[in-house]
Amino acid sequence: MPSALTFPGVYIEEVSSGVRTITGVATSITAFVGRALRGPLDNDPQNQSPVRIHSFADYQRIFGGLWDDSPMSFAVNQYFQNGGSDALIVRVAGANMATASITNNGLTLSAANPGSWGGLVEVTVTLDDGSGGTLPAPFFNLTVHDTDTDLREVYFGLSTSPADARYVQRVLLGSALVRATAVPAAPARPAAAAATLLTVAATADGDAVDATVISAPGLEATRQGIFALERADLFNILVIPPYAPDADVQPADLGGVLSYCARRRAILLVDPPSDVDTIDEAITHANAVGRNINAAFFFPRVSAPNPLHANQLQDFVPSGAVAGVMARTDAARGVWKSAAGTEATLTGVSALTVKLTDLQNGDLNPMGINCLRDFPVYGRVVWGSRTLAGADPLASEWKYLAVRRMALFLEESLYRGTQWVVFEPNDEPLWAQIRLNIGAFLQGLFRQGAFQGKTPKEAYFVKCDSETTTQADIDLGIVNIFVGFAPLKPAEFVVLKLQQIAGDIPT
Structure with missing residues (x-):
């Protein structure tokens, strides 16, 4: 009501609708951690790391472009070639590095x-x-x-x-x-x-990096290695390329990385080491990494031209290219669409190090290993979209990568979009606002085709009332919000049934 009603007439007052729009977060910001020719280090005194870039031209300007001793530089290049548009770069350094x-x-x-x-x-x-x-x-x-x-x-x-x-x-x-x-x-x-x-030592680029400068637990206190990403507001995909051309990331190095990805609601893309080139070796490697819901393993490696060596073909890890395909698919179809299939072509890839058959693919897919395939007409494509927890014997609800990424997208968006709730009076008016705002957000996704179901009731629900938040919860300052969604799952297997018609066709 207006503060003072002093004269007869019409008074106008604007009343808040209570709607606080929830905006969906980005889904394909990819973080790369590794060695680079130049650029701010993870321990930069001005806290310039990580550096956000939007093209490989940005990477060339800041980090020096392609470098034979930096597998990360090739991964970043393949990321942007395949449709990536947003990346975070963390440059780490080995011992004996010097400054001119x-x-x-x-x-x-x-x-x-x-x-x-x-x-x-x-x-x-x-x-x-x-x-x-x-x-x-x-x-x-x-x-x-x-x-x-x-x-x-x-x-x-x-x-x-x-x-x-x-x-x-x-x-x-x-x-x-x-x-x-x-x-x-x-x-x-x-x-x-x-x-x-400037005068510089011949060994100024230092030694090759290893897990001690990328994911060792002690780095968290100083925000170095992957923990430099603490300075970044958000990332969705993490790529750790080989430490050097002949030094692969080992499963034992990934324990802390997987824990950090879970904490930051991100997906780790796991690469096959250079010596993994058979089905049995791929399965052994996946088992060694661990059946984690926030990781996905792609096999085999890719062969692409190396501009530093007259465009001769060289083998590279697939994570950079696959992350680019994910970004491209997210932009075109949404995070709920699996980044796999005939549309998920690998641009800039000339061949695969192992040309898998259907039977070999059939051995790897049920074990939660995503295959890269080479098909006539379509070329090289991503032909799998499962998490490492997607092995059939595990029967995990997070079997599919698209479902897991969709859940992480919802978690992060709702986490950020409900910060206004803190310290509000905990009663039905607040609960109604929560239902309204989250419901409006989920309804927008439903209209984009992000959920199963023909009606919103079949696709999602938001429950926040006296049943979810009891008087005991209120006394403790707690409000409980239950959100459910029916995820879209990929059609991995298409079955066509054909039958001959014997005799006359009935009318």
Whole structure:
């Protein structure tokens, strides 16, 4: 009611409808963790890791593009080739990594992050004030040029005095190429110098990485390795490519990764090691990883051209390409559609390392192993969509990957969309609002064809009332919301029954 009714007439007051729209979260943000040629490390002091990118051009600009010692770079490339559009990159480093640097009269300029790439950065120092004179101390000009990418940064009027607005250490925090790691006391400043490359050790790229820098439990406290993703709001798919071309991720390395995926409502894509090339070896590997509802195993590896070696075919893990197919399917059909079938073609893949037959596929599919197949006309396609808990003997309700991903999508969307409920009066008016808002969200999905059933009543339900939330719950500050949905399940097996008609056809 209006605060004061002072004159006869009509008063207008807007009344809240109580509708708080729940928005579905993204479903195919893919996180990659591995070695890269350049870019912010997982322990970057400015907390720049992970880095969100939207194309392989972004990856090239920030992380240096394809690199033979980085299987992650090829996985990211195949992800975007197959329809991916949103990725998070975590760069990890092995031992003995070094940073390129140069010192001029007490000023030490170091590459923005470690790696041999810093040896391609050159710096130029001038003292020209722009009108033919010389800048007064402690001011100077600096030009930084990346000779590999041709990126050039020019800074005028830098100072070695912390009291100045253009203090070199602060200004260079915004540089993509260098940092000032040591600064002389003013009025000292660097001497004028022609373009000079930073000095870098031959082993600056460091040793190959392993599980100790990616998924070891101790990394969680410092937010390194996969735990750098704690700085990311959301990711749906996790890919950990081989540590190096000849160093595969082993099942023993994935225990902590699977636990982290469950905590973040994400799916881990598991790759076959290079020595897994038979049916029995694939089943053994799947059993070793564990029959987890938040993981999916794809077999075999893929062969694709390597641009670094005159496009000769090279074997790669399939996870990057499969994640791209998932993203493409989500965008075109929705997360409830299995990313498999004749539409799930693997772009940029020339062959598969093992050409499976129908009988071999029939041995692997009931064991929860998703096959990649090579068919005439269709080419290379994803031909399976089960979780690692999808082996028939397990009879898991999370057998199908699309069902599991749909459930994770609903969980995350409802978790975020019901935050407003906290501290609201816990009674029927609140429960009615909850039913209205969640019901509207699920109704929108029903109209998109996300559930089974001909009517909303058959497709989903939302229950939040005095039966779900008793007086004892109210006294404890608890509100219980029950949400059920009828998931769509893929038609894995299509059975056609043909019969001859003997005699006359009845009319």
